[in-house]
Amino acid sequence: MRAIACHDGEMTIADVPTPTVADNEVLIRVAAAGVNRADLLQRRGLYPPPPGASDIIGLEVSGTVVDVGGHITEFRTGDQVCALLSGGGYAEFVAVPASQVIPLPTGVSLHDAAALPEVACTVVSNLLLTAHLQPGETLLIHGGSSGIGTHAIQLAKHLGARVAVTARTPEKLAACRDLGADITINYADEDFVEVIKEAGGADVILDIIGAKYLQQNVAALSTGGRLVIIGMQGGITGELNIAQLLAKRAAVIGTTLRARPTYGPGSKAEVVAATLETTLPLLSNGTIKPVVDSRFPLADAAAAHARLDSGDAIGKVLLIVDE
Incomplete structure (x- = not known):
């Protein structure tokens, strides 16, 4: 063959x-x-x-x-x-x-x-089986216009969640809005932490970046929030503010599928x-x-x-x- x-x-x-x-x-x-x-x-x-x-x-x-x-x-x-x-x-x-x-x-x-297959299984395993996303919760998706992101927006909206996404161009943000995203953040010129905090914090964050966003992601979590890291595009080693994590009773979870x-x-x-x-x-x-x-x-x-x-x-x- x-x-x-x-x-x-x-x-x-x-x-x-x-x-x-x-x-x-x-x-x-x-x-x-x-x-x-x-x-x-x-x-x-x-x-x-x-x-x-x-x-x-x-x-x-x-x-x-x-x-x-x-x-x-x-x-x-x-x-x-x-x-x-x-x-x-x-x-x-x-x-x-x-x-x-x-x-x-x-x-x-x-x-x-x-x-x-890869995106559907990744989204189900992380949003449902791992993070247990609930109706009414706020989900932040980094890379909202990616294959995983575009699928996650649609499933999360069906589940009744409020969806925020980050992306780097107006075209990508528009595509995310067309799929149902409620909050779109251009990470090139906006601070996603401040935007999400103003929206009440993220109950779940689906993160493909890894180390580069670790501190910011924890800061963006609401009380009881769950940060699920599925990628390392921003590096593999970062500092974690444990005091902030404890105060929020939050969780940082890493998963892989392959x-x-x-x-x-x-x-x-x-x-x-x-x-x-x-x-x-x-x-x-x-x-x-x-x-x-x-x-x-x-x-x-x-x-x-x-x-x-x-x-x-x-x-x-x-x-x-x-x-």
């Missing part, structure tokens, strides 16, 4: 063996693959795949089931699906545990469905099951829609990475594999 091979940060098309399915897996003919910041890090040698995972880049795909393992009853050949992966997405075929496969939502195109086990408590299977229950109906009835910034052929993976790395994308960048 064709797949993207990566050597010293350079990506090229290569012929590699087609994977075979284990008893708990399905084989998917890939239609499209989502591009994520983790992919950029892996390409640079900074984010190796978990033990046992494919070393081919790619954490989510959409496509058609072409083979099923001996223990699989919930999917069959011909089913259109999307899937959360530990790796292997930039290829014509991928084998994935059936517990990480999501049926194609009604009304979502097969290509656009590749924009869903390194979770396949099964068991806190596993990918558990997150996908919660996503199927919570988000799949909202995708099928149009309450939540995938936001796609751009599409690139598989052979142009480098251009797709450049688009995401530019910081200009609004929503997801996709690789189209079946054309």
